[in-house]
Amino acid sequence: MKLKIVLAQLNFLVGDIEGNAQRIIDEAKSQAGKADVVVFPELAITGYPPEDLLLRDHFIQRVELAVANIISRVRGIHLVVGYPRRREGKLYNVAGVWYDGDILAEYEKHKLPNYSVFDEKRYFSPGREAVTFELQGVRIGLSVCEDIWEVEPAAMSRAAGAQLLLNINASPFHIGKAPEREELVQNRARENMLPIIYVNLVGGQDELVFDGGSFVVDGQGRVIERLDFFAETAACIDLCIENGTGNPSNSITPLMPEEQRVYQALVTGVRDYVLKNGFNGAIIGLSGGVDSALTLAIAADALGPDQVEVVMMPSRYTADMSNQDAIAEAELLGVEHRTISIEPAFNAFLEMLADEFAGRAVDVTEENIQARCRGIILMAISNKKGRILLTTGNKSEMSVGYATLYGDMAGGFAPIKDVPKTLVYSLCHYRNSLSQVIPQRVLERAPSAELAPDQKDSDSLPEYAVLDEILERYVEQDQSVTEIAAAGFDEATVMRVIDLVDRNEYKRRQAPPGIKITRRAYGRDRRYPLTWSKRNR
Template sequence: MSGQLRVVMAQLDFLVGDIPGNTLKAIEAIDQASRLHQADIIVFPELTLTGYPPEDLLLRPSLQLRVEKAINDIKHAAKEVAVVIGYPWREEGGLYNVAGFVAEGEVVQLYRKQCLPNYQVFDEKRYFEAGTTPGVVDFKGIKIGLTVCEDIWQQGPVKQLADQGVELILNLNASPFHENKLGQRKELLCRQARDHNTPIVYVNLIGGQDELVFDGGSMVVDRTGKCVVNAPEYKSGLYPVDFECEKGCQPIPQVLHPELSLEERVYSALVLGVRDYVNKNGFKSIVLGLSGGIDSAVTLAVAVDAIGKDRAHAVMMPFKYTSNMSIEDAQEEAALLGVKYDVYSIEPMYDAFMKTLSEPFSGLAPDTTEENLQARCRGVLLMSLSNKFGSLVLTTGNKSEMAVGYSTLYGDMAGGFDVLKDVPKTLVYKLARYRNTISPVIPERVIERPPSAELAPDQVDQDSLPSYDELDHILYLYVECDYSADAIVAEGYEREVVERVIRLVDINEYKRRQAPIGVRITERGFGKDRRYPITSGWKAGE
């Protein structure tokens, strides 16, 4: 057995569908791992060559030809260092999610992922066939086992490798972030390593892909079940790990990177999600409506941290119900963040709409129609600025509002990306306070004042909604935990309030279907996670 082994964890950000670009990035990393780190093995994430999740790109007829070319290029690069890399591979009529072990210019082991996740945001059974055999390779006298993502969450593939007597398990991942995910991963890896007396190298993807964010957090767990090496969350890089392999194969511990707080973790996910969505889709800049409220303030702060102040444009669009406080606070926020800031009154266009509608509305009392019209005037302005200047419109609705439909279709929902879509209102306040610990960018009275859409005189959100503390917990139980109305009432809430909230969630599914995507930060966001019919007779009482 060899004395030492150096493994480099390639925690990198890849672009879905860009097989040539991803291959080039991988080859550059292989070169750096060899020259700068003197690596024996470099391990990449799951489906590196296509990015994750490639979704129906996997059905394209030309996929295999592109992957074959990419693998040939990887083979030529893998002369001085072994490469473990993920990609889709078609053979015998089936498509497999594979980990290839490339050494001395050849694929010496092709492991086919056995456990295909088909829950939450995953639907791999739509595309892949499941493998059945373990992937074991003898490298420099060390018996190494290969697994891909979900394999490590199940007993079968890991037990197979343990029965084969492997001394080290390499696990390739594309594990998306949610607020509790890092702890779940660590607990799982520690248990698997301890139960099977085998160290595990866990390499995770980083980056934003539509509503998903991959947070990295790659790590190494020794055979006793202790995490001894970890890569920082949300930071791309090559992270070397040394193993002592005279008696078994044990990782040499390193100083661990500190884990982030909940607020740091969520805020970092939002920043990364916005940055990659804007840049990967080729937007020059972003534009948003800055209302002087908490949601737009946090959204603007995230955007500036993601892409810089010079690429952000804030627009205040006052109406006669807009308070002086809101105008002052919006101006202060824009100044503190150093962004371009403009003020465009919506009164002239609102008046023009109302003049046109005066005949059909004659004799009818004002209601939410007039309130929604204000929001739609703002949506038209922002989308026009988007069209003219190539800016992405960021909407500012939070998860609490999206859940109960406290938003206007084609108004404040008009845009391309909703930063706070999966962030409950109570967490929005925590993120604002967290961001102010870095530098003061959100005025204190924006955080302290009662939230209001300012679509009517003296309007506040709590006129039509329960307190956000109460609302967010009811929504958590119903949306994320699937509690019935009876079960939520049993938690101590008034039945009338519970049934009203549930009804609002159910009847506003049609709005959410037309809403922009946004960063997923909970275990069940509105998007890939939760797919409810719009037309339904289901009653949630029991």
Template structure:
């Protein structure tokens, strides 16, 4: 029996479906933990072999064979350290979300996740059968229990481990980011540690996976529920702690990483979401329309921080309604960021379309059709550049606009990834100011001027929409918290405004179904989180 147990926590960025690549990452981490840090145990994240969430890859007939092959590679490749990893595995014809312990060529212990989340972005009951038993194993004189992600959010799995006298609980996670979640995790871990009297090591994966962003933020709490170590957010890390088996004291071998502010956390989530979507899908670069407005300005800054200026191209596409200020500010920001810049007028394209459509439009007054046509001219140009160069088109619509349909199908919605899709307009302003505190990235005039789509003379967003502060609060209550119209009105908002906003949200579901994905940063984003029927007779005010 040793006096101290050293555990390394591998906070890694896995690629969903890349089982061979993920095995290599795990093997390298195990060898580094063993040889450079003299660790006894390496703890990896939930479903590390497949990456999370693998979705319907779990239904592929070859899954069982691939996972078994990967486990054998790990058994053959890791000696002298206990490896704790997550993976999907069949037992008696049923698929479980598993955690296993590999030691010196043998799989010495397995645990099946008991609490399967089936809410928000999670749908694990579609794939997995819930485990029914907890379990502990002994290693170097320490009684260790395993739990997987959602298990730690419920008291029963921890109570079972307490009955089995677990001194240490290893919790494997794939917990996606939303603003404020770090504090909630800490509170949950503190409560479970106090209930169990055990030290808890919480390891989370990091990286972007389509619209989900995993922030890492692995941590350790002692048996009294005190946070004794915190890993970095939004970055890979390999961190070690020592557990004194006699006293239960936890000794980190490196200092904790300070918590991020709200704006820092959201900004880093967006940067990581863009970087991993581009890198993991092997796009050489990105292109976006830079209008001289705040949404495209912030999107360009995020793209540069994610990929570097050499992989970002911006295009100004002016029209007769485009203010000279917009042209000047777009060019100024392109120079500020050091990105490739070009300007292509949409005037001749628009006129050609109008000429061809004249017989169809005869006798009809001008309306939003002509405005949308401008946006669609711009969409055609960006998609053509994308087709020719391979660059991913980044769209620039924010959550407020996406919610109420203040966007044009096949126009400004044309593209592959919407960086601000889950960012309300008021937060767009805060993030822009915040980014400029690091270094100049967005001209101040872009932030200060009233927002406008510039699709009509002297057009302003607030001509068509409520004040953004009111709009964003109504949307938060309706979209993220499921308030009824009556409940929102009771919060002090005008009935007519509330009913109009809700109606716009409801009737624009068809647009959102055709919109590009974007990184999720709130507790409820459009897409995986919020799935409403397009055809519906539901009345939100009732």
């Protein structure tokens, strides 16, 4: 038996219930007469994650109206759609099956993730039963996202007679996620000798990026079809349900190299955050350093050069090469650029504060004033022109507080806040492999904030190769000082880095949102108190 199944890997907007419903209707009507069923991602009607919108009665009522609207308007094709369903005072994360005005089945998600960025137990009750439906003589089982990560739900579907399993997802990107999820689904398929269709959401939503990459695995655990990553697509596959096997496509989309996946995640996250929130472009402070260079390349690729503006803001400590390299990159990318010196503002602040500072040595205070002068300039342009200000700080800096509140941290979105400094360089090299947009000198010179004479980042921090590995062990792997030192790191350096991380939680709480690309990002992914005893870390 052969089924024509459309994998509708689409980008839905959270809260746009009526708009999302119309997209489902349009896609379904375009496939009617060509395919047997269209499969949409998890919570397609609401977008994912809807968070506390789910607690509003009116929100759920709008979902109910949208479900009724879709069912009444689509004929001649089966739909599998994700949405929240309220039943007997409880809310469930549901995969519904509809055909010609009828609800044929509703599967309630069993496994509710409550770790990392997920908080589903706050909103949903778990389902308990396996649910199947019949299509063209084939018994098809249903599951939702997290269900496929555990053994029981797939086994229950198989026991209920399923010959094929549909798994709808809103699975966010992080480094290493795509091969990890494919391996896991392959294992489920082999365990149950059951083909599995994995349909994933695509697009950016606040700090999360959904990478698509939907795929099909046959009953032997072979990937026989894979859709593009980071792109909306609706692909119709012909699946032969004979002994649970299939033939790999001759044109199967390969897994992207990791750096390409990360870069595309950043581009997708910036594009969707800016456009979905209605900004008419972006503004960036371009310093001539590597972080702002990468941020600019991402923004230009995400929005188009005509939607990006950069401002160079030199001070008495800015090297000529920094100005030259910043202008060179702006011209290579074709973005609008201008120079506004912060010297008049900096001098004005020093004069205003002269009595307060009398008798006190120059220190980091004066450095922070420079950064805040730049923040005021950039935010003023952002306000006046309606363009979002993108900050340029990376994860290494944000970890240890190497950033200025209300200065370089000022802005609306932080594209690379979860990108370690060493990965910043790798991504720059990757972007230059496509076309040379970041001057080579930017990649070769020593990093510097240029807020004091002859300043280098290494004056205040360990070398980034060392710092980033310590941070990964402490932040992402929860290793202790003893464990990190036992791996070969100087214990005093480890203690110093960890102390900086813990003491600067208050800064990170005030930072703009940014794109999650590591297994454990700051914010909703890693939640530490501001005030706590830091003994015995």
